[in-house]
Amino acid sequence: DADVTQTPRNRITKTGKRIMLECSQTKGHDRMYWYRQDPGLGLRLIYYSFDVKDINKGEISDGYSVSRQAQAKFSLSLESAIPNQTALYFCATSDSRTGNAQPQHFGDGTRLSIL
């Protein structure tokens, strides 16, 4: 089945470390997104990309960077991790070919803890 895969599933690291979360998809979708999920705050958009050359900041991009290495791959980096970046991170994809407002398809998430 076509899927959205996130690695790693869990990560514990220390303050100041650089971390990369990876997302790959076999759905053939052009749009990819990174969200973080915090209790009581829901999902907040970090970055989104409509194709390899189009990357945009979301509402909470400070402290994060992304790379769209290919249509199927979208990585999220924390350059210097801090404890308040401890959260559950989700990658999502959508397909613009059938219209702008298409459902998003999510990965299983990466649980990141920063000590």
Add this chain to the structure above:
Amino acid sequence: AQRVTQPEKLLSVFKGAPVELKCNYSYSGSPELFWYVQYSRQRLQLLLRHISRESIKGFTADLNKGETSFHLKKPFAQEEDSAMYYCALTPTYKYIFGTGTRLKVLA
């Protein structure tokens, strides 16, 4: 400003009771609205979207433009409905999620 409001963080109901999860939105144009569900330790998945006007797992949601609402309803709750529910608005190509409502269905 574009916003989605889910006023209840937690909703507890007994099995067999009706359920209504509230969602209000703020958007001046014609919205596209969705409900997503996240079962324990699983990924978010689409439950339904307003343009489909379909019923999934017994849930329905009607868009009320006058009240700017898209409440999720089910006449008889089941224990397997216990999950986190998110309402989402997509004005164009970005998605705005509410803060979510945790539904607990008690035996």
